[in-house]
Amino acid sequence: xxxxxxxxxxRGNAKVMNRFDITKRLVAKLKREEAVVGGIGNxxxxxxxxxxxxxxxxxxxxxxxAAPIALGVALAQPQRRVIALEGDxxxxxxxxxxxxxxxxKPRNLAIVIMDNAAYQITGSQPTATAHGADIVAIxxxxxxxxSLWADDEAHFERLVDRCLAEDGPWLIATRxxxxxxxxxxxxxxAKIRDRFMRxxxxxx
Amino acid sequence: MTGSAAPTVAGAxxxxxxxxxxxxxQNQVRLATYVPDNVLRPLLDVLHADRDFTTFATxxxxxxxxxVAGAWMGGMRGCxxxxxxxxxxxxxxxxxxxxxxxxxxxxIVSERGTLGEFNWGQALTCRTMRPVxxxxxxxxxxxxxxxxxEFITDRTIxxxxxxxxxxxxxxxPLLTGGKVLKK
Ligand SMILES: Cc1ncc(C[n+]2csc(CCOP(=O)(O)OP(=O)(O)O)c2C)c(N)n1
Numbered sequence: 001x002x003x004x005x006x007x008x009x010x011r012g013n014a015k016v017m018n019r020f021d022i023t024k025r026l027v028a029k030l031k032r033e034e035a036v037v038g039g040i041g042n043x044x045x046x047x048x049x050x051x052x053x054x055x056x057x058x059x060x061x062x063x064x065x066a067a068p069i070a071l072g073v074a075l076a077q078p079q080r081r082v083i084a085l086e087g088d089x090x091x092x093x094x095x096x097x098x099x100x101x102x103x104x105k106p107r108n109l110a111i112v113i114m115d116n117a118a119y120q121i122t123g124s125q126p127t128a129t130a131h132g133a134d135i136v137a138i139x140x141x142x143x144x145x146x147s148l149w150a151d152d153e154a155h156f157e158r159l160v161d162r163c164l165a166e167d168g169p170w171l172i173a174t175r176x177x178x179x180x181x182x183x184x185x186x187x188x189x190a191k192i193r194d195r196f197m198r199x200x201x202x203x204x
Numbered sequence: 205m206t207g208s209a210a211p212t213v214a215g216a217x218x219x220x221x222x223x224x225x226x227x228x229x230q231n232q233v234r235l236a237t238y239v240p241d242n243v244l245r246p247l248l249d250v251l252h253a254d255r256d257f258t259t260f261a262t263x264x265x266x267x268x269x270x271x272v273a274g275a276w277m278g279g280m281r282g283c284x285x286x287x288x289x290x291x292x293x294x295x296x297x298x299x300x301x302x303x304x305x306x307x308x309x310x311x312i313v314s315e316r317g318t319l320g321e322f323n324w325g326q327a328l329t330c331r332t333m334r335p336v337x338x339x340x341x342x343x344x345x346x347x348x349x350x351x352x353x354e355f356i357t358d359r360t361i362x363x364x365x366x367x368x369x370x371x372x373x374x375x376x377p378l379l380t381g382g383k384v385l386k387k
Contacts, residue, residue, distance in 0.1 A: 071274060072271040073277060
């Protein structure tokens, strides 16, 4: 059994945290122009609220595609760390991408799942995780060995440090509360894309 | 089976899939993602065999669109290969990501559902493809002859990049031979 297997207490014992708070903790650790791809709705709203970094990409309507978009960035720029932020409902819609990522093994990619057990933005209908689906178990079954539940904020921060220092791909799952996002992203896709490309150095 | 012969850059006659690989390469396309199709097999084979390309299958076509979109923003050009039924799953990914964010995702679609189709589902799916592309004002061209492959592929990629818009190349059975029911 590897250290990874014993490191987390699992979903049942994970502390319910707050999305904006852990997004701020994550962003505060980004010192090397790491790219962050926010998922539909709340994950990108709280990312926008945490800090308007040029290396943030705010996806607007493509539910489930945060991790694939981040994978593309990671393949194109292997020297840069890339982090996808995704909701539980969204990742459940595109589970196959976990197996694709496990196959390609991008060392510079991490996925952070914000599991509130609900499709919060459409009215908080329960998702599959409310009925027992465990995203870390699914990720491991897809071949992503470095998949863990964050026990609490301090553990989350330690895991983020590891994602930024050690080879991935990583998946960190967090349980979060029902607080709505604290702000809304500016909805200007061309501008978002252009700013992101400048942030990544692919546009002058 | 693969259309009429055409002179190529080297002056020799080559099949459509080799021409297409070379044109993709000349246009700095380095990433090829796909959900497979039998008619695309020769192209997928030469892409896999060529170390200049990162070639892999995804579990869904929209996943492939997401990956190619991300790669473009990171400075790597890519394409998505699929059959007609795969394109039919893409309206949301194209309309919410590639078009509004102005990302030149190049889609290469092997056309099923016409010219001898035996599967009614494919035939109906095929009829949704061009209306969806037209409704989003996406540039698309159908390649039906070997002598068109180089020009259409090359110009379509260049225009997609220069106008920052997705584009589709539809490979007609007239070019590829399509898929026929084996008795
Ligand atoms: C393909 C598709 N289906 C449905 C929707 C509607 N939709 C938008 S956000 C969302 C819920 C997302 O849930 P989750 O990822 O868990 O994030 P949360 O809202 O809980 O933060 C849904 C169903 C959509 N945008 N796209």
